[in-house]
Amino acid sequence: MKISVVITLKKDVLDPQGKVIHQTLDGMGFNDVNEVRQGKYFEIDTKEDNPKKAKNKVEEMCKKLLANLVIENYKIVDLK
Amino acid sequence: MKSSVITFPGSNCDRDMDVALKKFGFKNKMVWHDDTELPTSDLIVLPGGFSYGDYLRCGSMASKSKIMKSVINFANSGGMVMGICNGFQILVETGLVPGVLLRNKYLEFICKNIFVKINNKTNNYFNNIKNDVLEFHIAHNEGNYFCTKDQLKEIEDNEQVAINYCDENGKIEEQFNPNGSIKNIAGIFNKEKNVLGMMPHPERMIDNCLSGEDGSIFFNNLINNLK
Numbered sequence: 633m634k635i636s637v638v639i640t641l642k643k644d645v646l647d648p649q650g651k652v653i654h655q656t657l658d659g660m661g662f663n664d665v666n667e668v669r670q671g672k673y674f675e676i677d678t679k680e681d682n683p684k685k686a687k688n689k690v691e692e693m694c695k696k697l698l699a700n701l702v703i704e705n706y707k708i709v710d711l712k
Numbered sequence: 713m714k715s716s717v718i719t720f721p722g723s724n725c726d727r728d729m730d731v732a733l734k735k736f737g738f739k740n741k742m743v744w745h746d747d748t749e750l751p752t753s754d755l756i757v758l759p760g761g762f763s764y765g766d767y768l769r770c771g772s773m774a775s776k777s778k779i780m781k782s783v784i785n786f787a788n789s790g791g792m793v794m795g796i797c798n799g800f801q802i803l804v805e806t807g808l809v810p811g812v813l814l815r816n817k818y819l820e821f822i823c824k825n826i827f828v829k830i831n832n833k834t835n836n837y838f839n840n841i842k843n844d845v846l847e848f849h850i851a852h853n854e855g856n857y858f859c860t861k862d863q864l865k866e867i868e869d870n871e872q873v874a875i876n877y878c879d880e881n882g883k884i885e886e887q888f889n890p891n892g893s894i895k896n897i898a899g900i901f902n903k904e905k906n907v908l909g910m911m912p913h914p915e916r917m918i919d920n921c922l923s924g925e926d927g928s929i930f931f932n933n934l935i936n937n938l939k
Contacts, residue, residue, distance in 0.1 A: 646856075702863075
């Protein structure tokens with residue numbers, strides 16, 4: 633199975649990179665942007681073919697390594 | 713007194729720390745990250761650098777390396793563990809000390825001398841030290857200390873803040889905060905105060921030929937506290 637995960641910074645965590653990207657977009661003429669938040673995207677190809685088990689495993693990976701839950705949230709966005 | 717410095721792939725302050733520890737009387741051993749057992753030690757140091765190329769999050773990969781299981785057990789049984797710079801980032805990723813270290817507020821790599829005020833001397837790291845303010849060196853891209861409001865309350869209630877960025881007179885103000893850290897925090901302890909994580913590098917201030925001697929004050933005091 634292939635599982636896709638998106639990791640984003642929590643709302644109250646400052647994202648200086650997102651801010652700079654926002655400013656740059658603004659300078660390029662994209663003036664209608666309210667905010668930019670930068671995140672991470674992972675594609676995990678696993679031998680597990682039971683969707684529920686695969687999802688649980690990936691959630692465990694997120695909690696233990698892929699995300700730091702003090703500052704980040706994770707979301708499984710695709711499973712196939 | 714015996715110490716061990718852990719070398720991870722990408723550590724680059726491990727030898728500096730070895731030189732510093734030996735200069736002040738520690739019998740130091742270097743330990744490779746892939747080892748599983750620690751030599752008998754009174755102090756374990758996680759050095760600065762860029763372990764695992766800072767992949768994923770600074771310190772995240774190193775915190776899962778083989779030797780860290782022994783380091784975590786050593787810390788949980790009361791052993792002294794000190795993480796400097798990348799070592800601090802590794803400590804937060806293990807959960808031995810609370811919080812995280814984010815990208816510096818202004819996105820710059822900062823490399824300069826700074827002053828820190830010692831906030832708590834009731835521990836083996838700073839007990840008996842005469843100075844209240846020390847001049848250390850920082851060199852980092854991710855030193856912006858962050859924690860949740862609940863964590864901050866707990867840290868302050870337990871007096872876990874070790875050092876804060878300040879001016880040469882010990883004044884702690886936002887203008888002396890180099891990287892955006894909450895409350896100018898430069899270093900924190902675990903609850904029991906046997907684990908210390910800090911961004912500044914005392915090992916870079918052990919000789920006037922380098923950039924100062926305040927690291928010597930720190931290491932001299934540390935070894936005397938451990939004797």
